[in-house]
Amino acid sequence: xxxxxxxxxxxxxxxxxxxxxxxxxxxxxxxxxxxxGRLTQVLRGMGGLSPEERPVVGQLANxxxxxxxxxIERMGEKLEKELLEKxxxxxxxxxxxxGTRKKLGKRHPITTVxxxxxxxxIGMGFQIAEGxxxxxxxxxxxxxxxxxxxxxxxxxxxxxxxxxxxxxTQTSTVQARVMESQKPPIRIIAPGRVxxxxxxxxxxxxxFHQIEGLVVDKGVTMADLKGTLEVFCKRLYGxxxxxxFRPHYFPFTEPSCELDxxxxxxxxxxxxxxxxxxxxxxxxxxxxxxxxxxxxxxDSTIYSGFAFGIGxxxxxxxxxxxxxxxxxxxxxxxxxxxx
Ligand code: DAH
Numbered sequence: 001x002x003x004x005x006x007x008x009x010x011x012x013x014x015x016x017x018x019x020x021x022x023x024x025x026x027x028x029x030x031x032x033x034x035x036x037g038r039l040t041q042v043l044r045g046m047g048g049l050s051p052e053e054r055p056v057v058g059q060l061a062n063x064x065x066x067x068x069x070x071x072i073e074r075m076g077e078k079l080e081k082e083l084l085e086k087x088x089x090x091x092x093x094x095x096x097x098x099g100t101r102k103k104l105g106k107r108h109p110i111t112t113v114x115x116x117x118x119x120x121x122i123g124m125g126f127q128i129a130e131g132x133x134x135x136x137x138x139x140x141x142x143x144x145x146x147x148x149x150x151x152x153x154x155x156x157x158x159x160x161x162x163x164x165x166x167x168x169t170q171t172s173t174v175q176a177r178v179m180e181s182q183k184p185p186i187r188i189i190a191p192g193r194v195x196x197x198x199x200x201x202x203x204x205x206x207x208f209h210q211i212e213g214l215v216v217d218k219g220v221t222m223a224d225l226k227g228t229l230e231v232f233c234k235r236l237y238g239x240x241x242x243x244x245f246r247p248h249y250f251p252f253t254e255p256s257c258e259l260d261x262x263x264x265x266x267x268x269x270x271x272x273x274x275x276x277x278x279x280x281x282x283x284x285x286x287x288x289x290x291x292x293x294x295x296x297x298x299d300s301t302i303y304s305g306f307a308f309g310i311g312x313x314x315x316x317x318x319x320x321x322x323x324x325x326x327x328x329x330x331x332x333x334x335x336x337x338x339x
Contacts (some may be wrong), residue, residue: 001042001053002057002060005042005060009064009067011071012067012068015031016028016075019079022076022079025072025075025079029072033069033072039065043061045299046061047083050263061229061316065296073229088309091264099292106337108328108336108339109319109339110316111304112339113315113316114191114209114211114312116236117189117191117232117236117310117315118189118191120231120236121189124231125187126187127189128190129174129178129188129189130192131168131171131174131192132168133167133192133193133195134168135166135168135169135173136164137163137165138164139176140169140170140173142157143173143175143292144251144292145291145295146251152251154249156169156170156196157169157198158196158197159195159206166250167194168195169195170210170212171192171210171211171212171309172212172309173282175190175214175292176189176292176295176296179214179298180296184217184298185216185218187213187215189211190211190213190214191211191312192210192212192230193208194207194208194210195207202323202324202326203325204325205313205329208313209312210309210310210311210312211309211310212307212308213285213310214288214306214307215297215306216293216304216305217303217304218303218304220287220304220305220306221287221304222255224306225285225286228306229283229308230243233259233282237264237318237319241261241262241264242261242268242334243259243261243262243282244279245257245258245259246259248260250286251289252288252289252323253288253289253292253307254286255287256284257286258282258283258284258285259282259283259284260279261282261318262279263279264280264318266278266304274296280318282310282314282318283308283309283311284308284309285308286306286307288305288307293305313325313328320339
C-alpha cells in the first residue's frame with residue numbers, strides 16, 4: 001500500500017505538468033481525490049492492514065492527501081494568474097491611437113451675418129422684436145398703408161392661407177405690432193423669415209429673410225435715418241465704402257429712399273455684378289407715413305419715425321461674394337464649410 005501511495009504521489013507530479021486549464025484541474029481533482037478517486041480507493045483497503053501498519057500507512061495517506069490539496073490550490077492560483085495576464089494583454093488599450101474625432105458643425109453664414117447685424121444695432125440702442133410668420137392680411141398690408149386693391153400688393157406674390165391670413169411677405173408687419181403694444185420712444189429691429197410665391201432661381205427663393213428696423217420718437221428726421229444707416233453700412237461693409245441715398249417709393253414711408261453701396265467688384269466703374277451701374281442696392285427705407293403711425297395708435301402730430309428693410313440673403317451674398325442664393329438652402333457641406 002505504501003508503494004501504491006508513493007506511486008500516486010509520483011503520478012500527481014507528472015499529471016500536474018500537463019494541466020493548462022481550470023477544467024483540467026477539476027478532472028485532476030476528481031481523478032485523485034474524488035469519491036471513486038485513486039486515493040479513496042487505496043484508503044478503502046486500509047481495513048486489511050495490521051494494527052501496526054495502519055497508523056503508518058494512515059499518516060502517509062494524509063500526507064499524500066494534503067500534498068495533492070496543496071498542489072491543487074497552487075495550480076489554481078497559477079492558472080488564475082495566467083488567465084489575468086492573458087486578458088491584460090488581449091484587452092490592452094493603446095492610448096496613443098488617434099481617437100475618432102466628432103465632427104463639429106459650424107454656424108450657417110446667414111446666422112453669422114445676422115448676429116453681426118444684430119450686434120451693430122444693439123450697439124446703437126436698438127432692441128430685437130418678433131412677429132408671427134403666419135400673419136393677418138391686416139398687418140401684412142392694410143396697417144402698412146396698402147389697402148385692398150393697392151397696386152403695391154401686386155409686387156409681392158403672396159401665399160394666402162385664407163382670404164385674410166397670409167404667410168408674411170415682409171417683416172414690416174412687425175412695425176404695426178410693435179407700435180400697437182409699445183409707447184415711443186421705439187427703437188427696434190425685427191429679423192425673420194418672409195415668404196413670397198416666387199419661383200426658385202439664383203436670386204429668388206419662396207422663403208428668405210429680412211431685417212426690419214423702426215425708430216419712433218419726438219423730432220425724428222431724415223437726418224437720423226441717414227446717420228443710423230450710414231453707421232450700420234460702414235460697420236458691416238467697411239469704412240472705406242461709398243454709399244448713396246436714392247429716392248424711391250414705398251406705401252408705408254414718405255418720403256422713401258433706397259440705399260446703395262458702390263460696387264465692391266469694380267469700385268464703382270461699372271461691371272457685370274452691378275450691371276454696369278457702379279452701384280448695388282442694399283436696402284429700402286423712409287420716414288414712417290403719418291397714416292401708418294395713426295393706424296397703430298401713435299399721434300403723428302407729436303411723433304415721427306423712420307423705418308428700413310434689409311434683405312439678409314442679399315447682404316450675405318454681397319459679403320462673401322456668393323453668386324447663387326440657392327446655396328444657402330441646399331445643406332451642401334462643401335459650400336457651408338467655407339465660412
Ligand atoms: N418691406 C419692404 C419690402 O419687403 C422693405 C422695406 C422698405 C421696409 C422700406 C421698410 C422700409 O421698413 O421703410 O420690399
